[in-house]
Amino acid sequence: MTEAAASPVVVSVSNVRKYFGPTRALDGCSFSARAGEIHAIIGGNGCGKSTLAKVISGVLPIDSGSVSVLGEAPSTPAESRAIGIATVYQEVLVAEESSVVDNLYMGVDNLFSSSVPFEHKVRNAAAIMEELAGQPVDPFANVGTLPLALKQWITIGRALLSRPKVLILDESSAALDFDSTQRLFAKIRELRGAGATVLIVTHRIAELISISDRATVMRDGRDVGILEKEQLTEKNLIALMTGEAQEETHPERHAPQPERREVVLKADRLVNAAGSAPFDFELYRGEIVGVAGLDGQGQSEFVRHLAGVQAPPGGEISVLSRSGGFHRVDSLKVAVKERIVYVSGDRKREGVFASLSIFENMTIPLYREKKRAGVLGFIDWPSLGAVFAREAASLALKFGERDDKITSLSGGNQQKVLIGRGFALRPDIIVLNDPARGIDVGAKAELYRQLRAFAESGKSVVYMSSELEEFIGFATRVIVFRAGRPFDAFAGAAVEGHAILNAMFGQTDGAGLRQAAAPAEPRGLSPAADARPFPAPTPVAVSRTPAAEPRRAIRIVEFGARGEIVRRTGP
Ligand SMILES: Nc1ncnc2c1ncn2[C@@H]1O[C@H](COP(=O)(O)OP(=O)(O)OP(=O)(O)O)[C@@H](O)[C@H]1O
Numbered sequence: 001m002t003e004a005a006a007s008p009v010v011v012s013v014s015n016v017r018k019y020f021g022p023t024r025a026l027d028g029c030s031f032s033a034r035a036g037e038i039h040a041i042i043g044g045n046g047c048g049k050s051t052l053a054k055v056i057s058g059v060l061p062i063d064s065g066s067v068s069v070l071g072e073a074p075s076t077p078a079e080s081r082a083i084g085i086a087t088v089y090q091e092v093l094v095a096e097e098s099s100v101v102d103n104l105y106m107g108v109d110n111l112f113s114s115s116v117p118f119e120h121k122v123r124n125a126a127a128i129m130e131e132l133a134g135q136p137v138d139p140f141a142n143v144g145t146l147p148l149a150l151k152q153w154i155t156i157g158r159a160l161l162s163r164p165k166v167l168i169l170d171e172s173s174a175a176l177d178f179d180s181t182q183r184l185f186a187k188i189r190e191l192r193g194a195g196a197t198v199l200i201v202t203h204r205i206a207e208l209i210s211i212s213d214r215a216t217v218m219r220d221g222r223d224v225g226i227l228e229k230e231q232l233t234e235k236n237l238i239a240l241m242t243g244e245a246q247e248e249t250h251p252e253r254h255a256p257q258p259e260r261r262e263v264v265l266k267a268d269r270l271v272n273a274a275g276s277a278p279f280d281f282e283l284y285r286g287e288i289v290g291v292a293g294l295d296g297q298g299q300s301e302f303v304r305h306l307a308g309v310q311a312p313p314g315g316e317i318s319v320l321s322r323s324g325g326f327h328r329v330d331s332l333k334v335a336v337k338e339r340i341v342y343v344s345g346d347r348k349r350e351g352v353f354a355s356l357s358i359f360e361n362m363t364i365p366l367y368r369e370k371k372r373a374g375v376l377g378f379i380d381w382p383s384l385g386a387v388f389a390r391e392a393a394s395l396a397l398k399f400g401e402r403d404d405k406i407t408s409l410s411g412g413n414q415q416k417v418l419i420g421r422g423f424a425l426r427p428d429i430i431v432l433n434d435p436a437r438g439i440d441v442g443a444k445a446e447l448y449r450q451l452r453a454f455a456e457s458g459k460s461v462v463y464m465s466s467e468l469e470e471f472i473g474f475a476t477r478v479i480v481f482r483a484g485r486p487f488d489a490f491a492g493a494a495v496e497g498h499a500i501l502n503a504m505f506g507q508t509d510g511a512g513l514r515q516a517a518a519p520a521e522p523r524g525l526s527p528a529a530d531a532r533p534f535p536a537p538t539p540v541a542v543s544r545t546p547a548a549e550p551r552r553a554i555r556i557v558e559f560g561a562r563g564e565i566v567r568r569t570g571p
Contacts, residue, residue, distance in 0.1 A: 006401065007035040010166060010197045011056055016065030018051055020408065023400050027221030028065070033166075033214075038188060038198045040208045043218035044440040047397035049201045050090055052218070053170045056199070057087040057513040069166060081195040084165030086158075088172045090201075090411045090438065092151045096144035098465030102153050103143050104161060128157045134183060148346055149176055149295040160187065162330050167191060170201045171411065174437045177295045177466045178501060187210050202439055203412070205234050217241055238441060254494065255476050256455040257287030264460050265329075265340070265429055266319045270305065271314030272298040276484025278315055281306075283429065283462060288455050290475030290495070291464040294504050298484035300433060303464045307342035307431035310337025319429070336365075341427035343418055345434030351418045359402040362388055362421045387410065391420030395443055412439045419447060423454075430454065431462045436470065438543055448474050468497050477518055488512045 011033040018026040025048045033039040041049050054060040055067055075079035080087075094103050104125045116124075116566055121345035122139045129137035132153045134442050143151060156172055167188070173181045188198050188211065203206050208215065208222050209232045217225045225240045228488040265283040273481030276298060283289060283306075293299035304310040306317060308329045318326040319338045329335050335342070344351050353361055363384045388402060392434050395416040399409055406414055415438050422430055430451070452474065463475065471478050477491035480503040489512035490496070 003334055007037070007195075009033070010035050010070055011199070012068045013052065013056065014051075014066045015057060016067060016176065018048075018055060018065045019063055023408075024221045026055065026062075029218065029221060029373060031196050031216055031223055033199060035197055035366045036192055036195045037213045038192050038211055040206075040212040040215040041199060041218065042199045042203075042208060042215055042237060044398075044442060045416070045438075046410040047218045047241075047449065048221040049218060050170055050219075053087060053089075053168050053199065055200060056166075057085055057168060063111075066093055078454060084162075085168065086160070086162045086164035086166070087157050087168040088155045088170060090171040090174070090181070092148065092155055093322075094143045095152045095155055096142075098143060099140050099152060100129060100137060100143060100146075101139040104128070106158060117258060124161070125157075127160065129153060132157055132160075132180075132187070134179065137498065147300070149180060152176060153180075154451055156184065156187075160191075164191070164196060166199070168199045168201075172200070172437050173204065173207060175203060176410045177293075178468065178504070180541055192394055193297065194332060199558075203438060203444075204467065205237060205397045205441065208232075208237075209234065218537065219243060220231075242442070255474055255492075256286055256288055256452060257476060257492075260285075262320075264305065265317070265421060266326070267306065267315060267317050268301075268314055270317070271313040271320050272301045272312065272481075272484040273306065274551050279485050281479075283460050285460055286449060286458050287476040288461040288463060288474060290471040290478035291462060291481065291485075292468065292471070292478055292500055292504060293481035295466075297481040297504075298466055299481040301484075302464055302481065303431050304342070305435050306462055307334045308338055309342050323429070326515075331442075336425075336542075339426070339428040341425045343422040343432045343435045345415065345437035352414055353406050354405075356406060357403045358397075358399050358406050359384075359388055360411060361406045362391060362417050363425060365421060365425055379543050386422050388420075391424055404564070415439050416443055425451065427459070429460045431466045432446075434466055436465065436467070445471075468500050471495055471500065472497065480508075482506055486513055489515075491515075545556055 013031040058080035125139040262285040267281040269278040305312040317329040
């Protein structure tokens with residue numbers, strides 16, 4: 001029982017219904033949260049979490065039931081702000097053409113800050129961004145030029161600047177790496193300490209368990225259970241989410257271990273960002289290469305360069321062509337022709353076509369391939385329909401009609417459409433840039449299963465992720481980026497959370513990369529993808545000896561059950 005159990009109820013939702021046409025987004029949902037608690041809302045994709053967040057924030061009118069926040073019923077975003085509610089929505093909402101300071105003060109201006117002189121706003125903006133992002137950010141920078149994680153921080157900073165009594169975070173850590181998430185959590189605990197109510201919607205179960213005081217589980221538009229802190233376990237959460245007893249959520253998994261090293265894609269003297277050191281990289285047939293790093297260390301650029309989405313400042317990418325020999329990949333067009341497919345987790349910017357339907361979003365890249373008699377006007381709709389049905393079923397896509405607009409889908413279901421589109425193209429190499437962002441545990445497990453089967457059938461995968469747990473028992477090897485280039489690499493049994501995290505912070509010696517420079521093992525030494533879980537580490541094909549970098553000491557702050565600091569080490 002937490003201290004908040006004795007605190008007054010701040011948010012109360014009773015038997016609320018909210019329908020979109022035939023879709024019952026909320027179907028008799030009740031929910032309550034107290035002052036001074038961090039309350040998680042969890043459930044499968046499309047179960048109504050974002051709708052509940054929007055109903056509490058007053059941006060969506062309800063069909064029936066009642067909503068009360070601090071004794072009032074907000075019916076517009078302005079009313080909700082006046083009551084003291086701040087919401088950070090799942091889609092990262094920033095004005096790309098405006099500056100950081102203007103974005104931070106957007107919407108809060110007319111509340112209490114209009115009297116704040118501009119110089120103070122600039123100073124506050126610089127201070128809050130440095131505190132949140134862990135690095136200085138120019139308050140005058142044009143937001144459109146910033147990476148996704150910084151945009152996410154702006155939306156969080158904007159909410160915090162309003163000093164909310166109720167803070168709602170809908171998938172707000174989805175674009176943040178480990179280090180950033182810890183900073184966000186410290187901020188959330190600070191708010192809770194000051195008596196605020198924090199509601200978080202997340203699919204990252206380990207994070208949820210570590211931060212929440214209570215969790216409400218939803219299924220099909222209804223609340224199906226509340227778990228108190230001591231009941232918050234992955235097993236309990238998943239059992240409630242799915243409505244089934246779960247024996248094993250992580251059955252033992254084995255990363256694919258290809259028998260031979262046949263290069264299918266290579267980067268020669270690749271320069272990831274202007275000024276960063278060049279490096280070589282080889283991707284083998286049948287392997288899954290994990291790519292990690294703290295935000296902005298060049299890993300995202302790396303996967304975009306490999307997939308032909310973005311031209312690198314230097315170096316060359318080439319792919320083993322079906323027609324024989326290596327072909328240079330210098331554009332997205334060539335990449336697609338050579339069956340390299342890119343799946344992005346930044347669905348808003350490089351994924352969905354907002355004006356098109358769910359069906360079109362998944363199948364449009366296949367239109368040319370499925371034309372009849374060489375005429376685009378005669379598209380083979382039945383075969384496209386079969387592709388759609390197969391991909392939708394395998395990822396358990398939740399949708400009304402396939403011709404509904406993609407924007408009618410929940411965030412996680414939009415992401416599933418992009419993944420389905422990637423597989424529908426029948427690639428030889430699939431490059432994924434944080435693809436699991438916002439998808440529920442069931443769909444994640446299905447994605448890993450599909451990718452593992454894909455690799456075991458002789459195809460290759462490059463998988464960039466901000467969630468380290470994703471690599472364990474899944475990636476054949478993991479490359480960690482720092483300062484725009486590979487810093488260390490891990491293979492076989494060395495693919496392990498702590499080691500990868502240490503490398504992300506520059507605390508390892510880069511031995512994994514030096515191994516790569518060693519002569520290759522004789523062929524056939526590594527066992528095939530069989531029962532043996534982790535064969536001897538395969539040397540890693542990234543050749544660079546890391547420069548001696550000054551080590552950055554890690555500050556560790558441990559929090560107690562009430563959010564108090566119980567231990568602090570480091571600077
Ligand atoms: N504006 C809308 N128009 C039509 N349908 C909608 C709209 N907003 C949500 N829905 C539907 O309502 C249901 C609940 O969506 P919601 O976004 O609340 O789910 P969620 O639990 O937040 O999912 P996710 O985990 O994928 O973000 C989904 O079936 C979704 O397709």
